[in-house]
Amino acid sequence: MTDPKKSNNTAKPKRSFLARFSAFTDKFAYPLRTSHYVELLNPLWAGHALRAKVVKVWDETKDSRTLTLKPGFNWRGYRAGQHVRIGVPLNGVQYTRTYTISSPPERNDGLFTITVKAIADGRISHHLVRDVKVGSFLAIGLPQGDFYLPDSRPVKPLFITAGSGITPAMSMLESMLAKDRMRDTVHIHYAPHEFDAIFNKRLKQIEIEQPAYNLNQVFTHEYGEHKQTKGYFHAEQLERLCPDWRERETYACGPQPLIEAMEKHFTQEGMLRHLHIERFSAQLAEIPKEAVGGTVSFLKSGIDAIADASTALLRVAEDAGMNPPHGCRMGICHSCSTTLLSGCVRDLRTGKLINDIGSKIQTCVCAAAGNCELDL
């Protein structure tokens, strides 16, 4: 019989020696914590913030680069296909972006990689691709996301990827290889030219070595003026490159037009529940032509900025030199939420206007709809 004293579920969990020691030394470190001083010795040892050291950079193409990162103590394992938030300091401001981990979790050196493509108008991606040096430290979050192959049942994956959207597929492929369990896989990958194709060499090597892996690369610019109709995703192309796509689970990652075209086709064919999508930006509604922006007043900061009707307020604040809190930048995490103090904003995902004073708005997916005041 169980001793009721021993089975007391409300008993406090035991803390590790390190946690108890830190709690003791924190008394002497006030108003900071011991961890803040430890961070000065080695940022990877900090307990209050998770960081990673850049240990290698590798150019994949002329505008994309793989960064190999050594995470701090608080890092935990991840699943192939998950993503991570990266904090990038630039000109005294800390920006956050989300990148898929491109390495497999089976790596046994404790390191992981992200592969970044410098996008037009993307100052953070340009900084990561061009300027970040080996030895620098980046703030990181914990791995997140449910874009991965299920363990519970064997599936035949169809990967449809474009550009840097290849990164989760690469992690999954390498993971299958590491476990020596390559499934019957078809991969359709889009890139403008062969020289733009990230991991091109590695994918070809896998295709040669693994009979179960069927690679189809589509170099869209080879179709010249017909690239929109013949090079990009369309029904006939899918049937040709993967005739048994209806028997597969499809994992798609790429630019919004590709994702929209796929969603439309899979919906028409009644196959939407077999389509798994990884998005890196919110799905936006069409903004009415007559929509106008206005002056946005960030009252706590004492800053006014002129904004148009389609630029997210988070971006407006950053362009005005502010560093507002944010995380995912796509309307999921709510870290960017603030209070609307007056005026009106538009939720860019739904197109709906929000003018309830005192309501919480997400600055990463709302734009000015006339003059407004925010509690930032």
Ligand code: FES
């Ligand atoms: S930054 Fe995540 S919801 Fe706005």
